Amino acid sequence: MNIFDKIKRNWLILFIALAIGISVGFPELYFIYDTGDKYQGIPLMGTDAEEHYLASMREAYDGRYVLSNTYSIPKNIPLIYPQGGEATTGFISRVSGLGVVRFNMLMKFLSPLLLFLLLYKLVLLIDGRKSVALLSASFIILASNLAARPNEILNFFTPGSGYHPGFNNYFRPINPEISSMMFFGYLVLFYKFIKNPKILFAVFMGVILGASFYFYLFTWTFLLVLTGLFLVFSVVVKKYELAKKISLALATALFLSLPYWLEVKRAVSFSDYQDAALRFGLEPGRNFFFSGSLALISAIMIFLFINYFRGTKKEASIFGAIFALSALIVYNQQIITGKSIQSPHYHFMSTVSMIIVFAVILAWTCFQKISIFKNNFLRALAVFFVIAMLFVNNFNWQMLSYRHTKETAIKRQDYKPVINWLKQNTAEDDIIFSSAPLSTLIPVFTPLNIYPSGFAQYYLLPKNVFKRETFLEIRFAGATSEKANERFLGDLRNKLSYGIYGIRYRKNMPDFEAEKLAEEYAAFYEKNLKETLGEDYYQPDYFIFDQKFKELALSERDIKDVMEQVADIDGRFLVYKMK
Incomplete structure (x- = not known):
């Protein structure tokens, strides 16, 4: 069967895939249409850490593919985690001529489309019924929020109400856009391998699993455990030929992952690893984790193991159980x-x-036993109705999130004149000091470095770098040493907690940490500002202050001692150059 025959035969699946891509990605283009002249080229960026993903893509776009320190210098420190997805998409955005922002927009449409096809293929292999494959794949992409948060079913009846759940999971770049395609693509190949254990399948599995080490921690760890368990199972049931081929896949993957493990060893031995690991969320502990969803998974696992030993759909049962x-x-x-x-x-x-x-x-199996739905037309009508409801759910989900995000995205357009000024007046290796809303955008639209802050915490940099950045920011804004203890326990707690400790304390550091920081800030405040900046490894070339938020409240004497004003942009943004 040639490609055109396949398209003709599967036109409905392809049409639904296209519709899913459009339904997930539409907020990005709708934002451009909806805002009209207010839109200045800064995209919606409404998903978690999207600025970080785009900044990393921009780093690769500029020809730096290792991504061990996207935001500043030095560039040759060990990787705390690899960013293969960002490096790959950054490279493609360059060679395609689309640029990072436009390519990211394209992926918001293309990724859900491709993922739907992978999910459809996987479920079709497992169950064999097209209706089940179609419904499962559609549900995962368009309505996974209902499985995670069943109360959101109420949005069907009160569209536009409810709390902000965040955009559709597959609207977010890189993870899960790229990592999910790798994850489910591997599962498709793996299930084919179980049914027909060819050596070629084993080699391809090894290549994908080996590559996944360089893309996403949560992809390769799951797939490695899954593959390892199948190896153990194959030995236990004495399927030694299958075990040999799975061993080949694992050996291939582990061989390809050797550079990754060497880099891990290099990172772990680095002096700043422990602090960076805590900022990144690698907490020490051996607590057992269990939840309602894992209880349900456990029940499904037991049911499938029983099914396997009864001889019912053996491949599907053991695949699901493991x-x-x-x-x-x-x-x-x-x-x-x-x-x-x-x-x-x-x-x-x-x-x-x-x-x-x-x-x-389970639902479709029960549904088929109802006599009225043994009619093919009525069954097709039921599938159409359910999928239509899934699209409605996704529309409500995306629009609720869009309305929540829109105003912030519009306000972000105000930073474009600053970015344009930086493009015209700075050198590529200059370091820019600014507050988080602007500093997260500068690496997306320019090759410039920023003073380490925000998402720079994902890299192997010393903790006192982030402490100094946060202290400088609040000192510029007028925070005095006399009120440090009160403010660090009060209105500045969240800012300091995230700015210095990352996600370790989830923006809510304990009192003793706040009090300790207040003491350190008092000593920092007493030191001459020019001397402090002069000793800094990350000496900023330019400072940018947003006076809408009164980010610069130093005395004229202190300002003139360390910097000189070089621009006033729109009467709001003051640009200073380091003396």
């Missing part, structure tokens, strides 16, 4: 490793997807 067991293990890997790695990141990728697929299979 998939569920893998989820239980990765959620609790800290019991073995002693390091918690933000286990909820596995949630949408594994537990929610499995619950949805199992629920659809």
Whole structure:
């Protein structure tokens, strides 16, 4: 069958895939239309850490693919985590001529489309029924929020109401856009391998698994556990030929991952690793993790193991059972490793997807037993109705998030004149000091460095760098040493907590940390500002202050001692050059 025959035969699936791509990605283009002349080229960017992903893509776009320190210098420090997705998309955005922002917009449409096709193929392989595959794939992409937060079903009846849940998961760049395609693509290949264990499949599996080490921690850890468990299972049931081929896949993957492990060793031995790991969320501990979704996964796992030993759909049963067991293990890997790695990141990728697929299979099996729905037309009508409701859910989900995000995105357009000024008046290796709203955008639109802050915490930089940045920022804004203790425990607690400790304290550091920082700030405040900046490894070339938020409240004497004004942009942004 040639490609045109396949398209003709599967036109409905392709049409739904296209519709899903449009329905997930539409807020990005709608924002441009909706804001009209207010739009200055800064995209919606409404998902978690999207600025960080785009900044990393821009770094690769500029020809720096290692991404060990996207935001500043030095560029040759060890990687605390690889960013293969950002490096790949940054490279493609360059060679395609689209640039980072436009390519990111394209991926918001293209990624859900491709992911739907992968999910459809996977479920079709497992269950064999097109209706089940169609419903499962559509549900995972368009309505995973209902599986994770069932109360959102109320939005069907009160559209536009409710709390802001965040955009559709697959509207977010890189993770899960890229990592999910790698994850589910591997599962498609793996299931084919179970049914037909060819050596070629094993080699391809090894290549994908090996590559995943360089893309996303939560992808390769899950897939490695899954593959390892299948190896153990193959040995236990004495399927030695299958075990040999799985061993080949694992050996290939581990060989390809050797540079990754060498870099891990280099990073762990780095003096700033412990602080960086805590900022990144790698908490020490061996606590057992369990939840309602994992309880459901456990029940499904037991049911599927029983099914397997009864001889019912053996490949599908053992695949699902070991998939569920893998989820239980990765959620609790800290019991073995002693390091918690933000286990909820596995949630949408594994537990929610499995619950949805199992629920659809079970519901459709029961549904088919109802006599009235043995009619093909009525069954097709039911599928159409359910998918239509899933699209409605996604529309409500996206529009609710869009309305919540829109005003912030419009305000962000005000930074474009500053970015344009920087492009015209600075050198490529200059370091810019500014507050978070602007400093997160500068690396997206320019090759400039910023004074380490915000997402720079994801890299192996010393903790006192972020402490100094935060102290400088609040000192410029007029925070005095006399009121430091009161303010650090009060209105500045969240800012300092995230600015210095990252996600370790989730913006709510304990009192003793705030009091300790207040003492350190008092000593910092007493020191001459010119001397402080002169000793700084990251000596800023330019300072930018947003006077709408009164970011510069130093005396004229202090200002003239360390910097000179070189621009006033729109009567709001003051640009100073370091003396």
